[in-house]
Amino acid sequence: MKNITRVLIIGVIALALIAVIVVKSATAPKKRQLTTVPVNSLPVSDSLSGSLSESLISTEPTQTVQTKPQLSPTGSILATVNNTPITADYLQKMLQSLPDDYQRQFKNDLENLLEQLIIRELLYQQAKKQDFTRNLTAVTDSEEKKDQAIRNLLQKRAAQVTVSESEIKNFYQNRQAEMPGTTYDQVKEDIKNFLLQEKQNKAIDAYIESLKVNADIKRNDAWLQKQRAKRPPDPLAPALK
Numbered sequence: 001m002k003n004i005t006r007v008l009i010i011g012v013i014a015l016a017l018i019a020v021i022v023v024k025s026a027t028a029p030k031k032r033q034l035t036t037v038p039v040n041s042l043p044v045s046d047s048l049s050g051s052l053s054e055s056l057i058s059t060e061p062t063q064t065v066q067t068k069p070q071l072s073p074t075g076s077i078l079a080t081v082n083n084t085p086i087t088a089d090y091l092q093k094m095l096q097s098l099p100d101d102y103q104r105q106f107k108n109d110l111e112n113l114l115e116q117l118i119i120r121e122l123l124y125q126q127a128k129k130q131d132f133t134r135n136l137t138a139v140t141d142s143e144e145k146k147d148q149a150i151r152n153l154l155q156k157r158a159a160q161v162t163v164s165e166s167e168i169k170n171f172y173q174n175r176q177a178e179m180p181g182t183t184y185d186q187v188k189e190d191i192k193n194f195l196l197q198e199k200q201n202k203a204i205d206a207y208i209e210s211l212k213v214n215a216d217i218k219r220n221d222a223w224l225q226k227q228r229a230k231r232p233p234d235p236l237a238p239a240l241k
Helices: 002-019 046-057 088-097 100-107 110-129 142-159 165-178 184-214 221-230
Strands: 077-081 084-087 217-219
Touching (some): 077 088, 165 184
Antiparallel strands (some): 077 084
């Protein structure tokens, strides 16, 4: 019984980590506010004012040329997810917003952090498509809004997972030796919750993989090579050869 409860707790933690791909620190320094200048306060030279006015009142439709973000060798754009860029500045910003333990974990493995941000962006794009951002107007922080939208999306996906009575009974029969002195009715709900958590985790993993397969994801190979060169050698690598 204790083993099942312990594994159940681990499963709950695992799902929470999936739901919030990047955990923001509660003690992170307050973000600097951008200072904006009203458009009508900007000076316009006389030589430009005429052509500017004409363009504003022109009845001819203007064509907007959309340019795809380029992955430059300098690493300013580290990846694109369906043409949405993830920049080096954004990666560093997210790294600094993490709790100290996570910062130490990702400091020497920025490639892994980039992969987490790619998954996070994929999930957020899906959350927007499914209108999970509509009721988040009260959330002013853009990153908190993104996390909440992703959480709502994953909760909906998880709610579609069910566990049958036969699955619970099969688990009990196969693991009964690990639960001495307990009846099926005593552990039924614990087993159900454990199996549900396990199936939800697998369903979310499969969902994320399907998003990755169908997405247009590009990574900055030059930046990745630099990160791999900086990575400390694995002390177990020689023994595994």
